[in-house]
Amino acid sequence: MRFMMIVKATADSEGGVMPSQELVEAMQRYNEELVKAGVLLAADGLHASANAIRISYPEPGSKPKITDGPFTEAKEIIAGYTLIEVKSREEAIEWAMRMPDPHGYGQGEIELRQVFDPADLTQDPETLAKEAALREQLESLKRS
Structure with a gap:
């Protein structure tokens, strides 16, 4: 099971x-623990939304709308993430609880969300085979 720990932004x-x-x-140190446990897939901080771009779809079938940052609701913005692969929801919660306060001032907030696996979205064998081939191609590119 994959989970994303989403670090919420602050002012x-x-x-x-x-x-x-x-x-x-x-x-x-926390990321080193995740690596040693073999559960870390990715972890990154994100730049402030001042240079961000939002793409929205206000009308079905119409062109997407582009909005430049900054965005005003800090609590709605993501400041970083950690992606882990664990055996259970409980294990994901345990790892999330061990993360240091991501902002260091008692303002940190982490949202823990399970990532869909392809089989959660479809049971179509052809679609699942294409997804597996794409993931294998991605892994192959990472190794080269």
Whole structure:
């Protein structure tokens, strides 16, 4: 089971305030634990929404709408993420609970969401085979 730990933005992260060295080191230690446990798939912080772009679909069948950042609702914005693969929802919660306060000031908030597996979306064998081939191609590109 794959889970994404979504780190919510704060006014500081949206304002470009960089994390303290202590927080950077704490997050590195946490990521090292995830790696040693063999559950880490990806982990990254995101730039503030000032340079972000939102693409929305306001009308069915119409052209997408582009909106430039910054976006005003910090609590609706993602500041970073960690993607893990674990055996259970409970294990995902345990890992999320171990993450240091992502902003270091008691303002951190993490949303934990399970990632769909292709078989959750369709049972069509042809679609599943295409998805598996695409994932294998992606892995092959990563190795080269």
